[in-house]
């Protein structure tokens with residue numbers, strides 16, 4: 001019965017769309033979508049215009065016909081109404097505008113009071129066993145379903161910028177501060193942190209205690225590499241100021257520790273001057289060898305700030321190099337993401353020709369937020385169509401936290417079980433075989449390719465993937481979406497990739513799913529096991545992602 005209903009829904013929807021495209025409002029020349037498509041940055045030759053327009057109108061609607069269409073339909077029908085309601089509520093509360101943080105005159109005193117409260121809370125609860133931060137799962141970017149947590153410490157007030165010191169080139173912040181708040185505040189002063197992981201809702205604490213990578217990471221390393229000092233409440237309630245000089249063991253072991261060493265209550269991050277625009281240089285690649293070569297050349301050249309690649313399919317990818325600029329120059333197009341009807345970033349760069357394009361720095365730094373990379377192309381397969389963008393484009397970006405909290409649990413579980421969200425970190429020299437393996441095991445596209453410098457440190461921590469004796473260029477290969485491999489089995493696919501990663505000193509980001517059974521494994525597998533054992537042995541508990549159904 002449910003299959004019948006679904007196929008009826010799909011057929012009706014596709015008929016309606018065909019009608020709109022062939023006879024409806026979208027057909028008429030000069031309607032807003034066509035006007036936009038035929039002018040400005042997305043201008044193409046007349047020969048290409050017709051297939052282009054059709055492609056853009058259809059956008060990701062083919063996803064409705066995927067083998068996991070139930071997932072798509074459920075998500076899409078659940079997400080859209082929820083997003084609409086949330087948007088209206090946010091507007092009525094005035095919380096949908098750009099965040100305008102300010103620093104209070106007595107910010108340090110207020111921070112000290114908040115830390116004292118947390119310290120007291122930890123002391124009173126620590127003897128009872130594992131403690132967790134109070135951040136609810138719905139607010140986390142990761143959609144994984146975590147085991148319930150009994151004892152939590154309230155960190156909800158730790159969301160402030162405490163001090164910016166431009167002379168020393170640092171900003172002193174609290175851990176629940178979101179990336180979008182930090183970057184907008186600093187850009188107004190002409191600064192940025194050197195590494196701004198793209199999604200608005202990622203937090204300083206999550207990126208330091210977990211990990212974070214961005215298109216400047218080829219130069220600066222992971223997010224934790226821009227941290228000069230941590231302020232931590234230990235499991236005895238003591239407030240520790242951790243720097244490489246005060247305690248290098250602890251300093252280098254905190255990243256990837258996922259809160260097992262204590263509760264982070266503040267961090268001192270480096271800042272660098274920023275300019276209002278970013279100039280992007282796009283190079284399209286028609287095969288995998290060229291893609292790997294261009295990425296390696298881009299990081300070797302070192303004459304720019306940002307490097308990122310997007311692979312749309314095995315035969316089409318784009319490599320983007322970027323640098324700060326004061327203003328757009330010449331007649332290069334300006335790519336916009338800020339207007340409600342603007343197309344998703346990954347779609348725009350896929351259509352653009354080789355050459356230069358400018359973006360506002362704030363829009364560039366958060367370029368993947370509007371479409372949550374390309375997850376939204378599954379959740380709203382029609383989200384990039386002109387009709388939807390002009391009428392309802394303002395509902396995006398979704399407020400992930402609220403959508404998650406209003407979503408029925410069964411759709412979240414279904415999402416976790418069929419949707420791949422994995423970041424694999426491999427030496428950049430292993431990129432081609434990694435992509436080949438990804439095609440065989442997952443078949444997920446687009447793929448995010450973000451080079452990063454995996455640094456060597458004098459303390460080799462068991463958590464954080466340090467390079468052995470010198471800095472080594474790695475690359476984050478990010479798979480987000482539904483697998484297209486026939487007979488896909490999540491567990492065996494992930495295990496196959498992990499087995500391949502081990503001898504190559506590759507890693508899986510810890511927010512993602514892991515399938516390895518550590519027992520009796522030789523090094524380096526044992527390292528992963530030790531990490532897990534240490535997690536279990538410390539005073540603070542942590543939540544590892546678990547599969548909701550089959551083990």
Ligand SMILES: Cc1cc2nc3c(=O)[nH]c(=O)nc-3n(C[C@H](O)[C@H](O)[C@H](O)COP(=O)(O)OP(=O)(O)OC[C@H]3O[C@@H](n4cnc5c(N)ncnc54)[C@H](O)[C@@H]3O)c2cc1C
Pocket residue numbers: 133135139140141142143155175176197198199201202203204205206207209210211212213214258259260262263264265372373375421480509511542543
């Ligand atoms: C769809 C998706 C897209 C992603 N995109 C990117 C990306 O573009 N760039 C990138 O770098 N990463 C990305 N990630 C990975 C992401 O960076 C990590 O999952 C990150 O750790 C999540 O940060 P969060 O702010 O949601 O933290 P949380 O998930 O809340 O926290 C991460 C870990 O840190 C611990 N923690 C948080 N705060 C504290 C604290 N105050 N004290 C002690 N422990 C604490 C938590 O307990 C948890 O174990 C993505 C993940 C997903 C699911």
